[in-house]
Amino acid sequence: MRGVNHASGRGSERHNEELMTLAELVTQGSSNFREASAWFSRNGFRKGTCAWMVVGLLMTLAPAGATAAGPTETKGKVVYVDxxxxxxxxxxxxxxxxMxxxxxxxxxxSHTTKEEGRVGQPFADKSKQYLSSMxxxxxxxxxxxxxxxxxRQVCELFLNGESVxxxxxRAGFAWANKANHGRYLRDRSVAELQEDAERRKVGLWAGRNPVAPWLWRKQCWQGGVCASAE
Structure with a gap:
């Protein structure tokens, strides 16, 4: 009978320990890959192990930030509007x-300072200014x-209890996000708010033929057709 490979046994124990730690992180609702990675580093786990790869996969595919108890909530001050x-x-x-x-x-x-051809849309500055003012x-x-x-954390913001x-x-400075057949539309009520803003011709709806951002990224940034909506 072959002798027992103690090194291999210790390696297996190490992998089991890592995976148990992974299970604990997931159970606790850890939603940030960098946070999980830092935890492994602090605790001496080697980069590239099975546990690291599984953490990366889970953090990519799982609806991170939404644990069994629901979305995460936080409070703070807005220090910058991008x-x-x-x-x-x-x-x-x-x-x-x-966020x-x-x-x-x-x-x-406009993103032309970073990538050529990524010109901005009409009303982009006014949209930013409106959000900043709020x-x-x-x-x-x-x-x-x-x-x-x-x-970026995908969040709904509330100011004095009202949804930003x-x-x-409602003010006509953003679309209901209907990209990919409404995949990103968590709050269905914003679609009705958009219809109301269109009827009132407020904000960007006062311009000519506004182009939804997801179409702009495809038509202008990828296709080079950047027709103005103003």
Whole structure:
């Protein structure tokens, strides 16, 4: 009979220990891959092990931030507004969190300083200004569902109990996000708010033939057809 490979046995025990730790992280609702990765590093686990790969897969596929108990909630001050649907929140724990407003899509800002051809949409600046006037420097509450592919937390913001996301659509400075057949439309009521804004011709609906941002990204950024809607 072959002798027992003690090194292999210790390796298996190590993998089991890592996977048990992974299970605990998932059970606790850890939704941030970097947070989980940092935990493994602090505890001496080697990068590239089975547990690391499983963590990466789960954090990518799972609806992170939405645990069995539901979405996560946090409070803080908006310290920066990037555009009409993206802000940076300084939480009460003094952590900066980049947030993408859920269920809505605001006109795209120009990204030509980073990538050639990514010109901005009409009303992008006005959308950003409107959101800034509402929330910049203000204390807000956030209900967050998951991170997007850019590692922004996808959240609904509330100012004095009122939804900021809905307010952006109601004022005509954002669309109900109907991209991919409504896949990102968590709050169905914003579609009705958009229809009302269109009827009243407020905000971007005062322009000629507004182009939804997801179509702009395809037609203009990818196809080079960047017709103005103003």
């Amino acid at each position: 555009d009409g649907d993206t802000v940076v929140l300084l939480s009460s724990e003094r952590v900066q969190i980049k 993408r407003l859920s269920s809505i899509d605001a006109p795209e800002s 929330v910049k420097g203000r204390d807000v509450a956030a209900k967050c569902f998951e991170p997007d592919r850019y590692e 996301n809905r307010a952006m659509v």
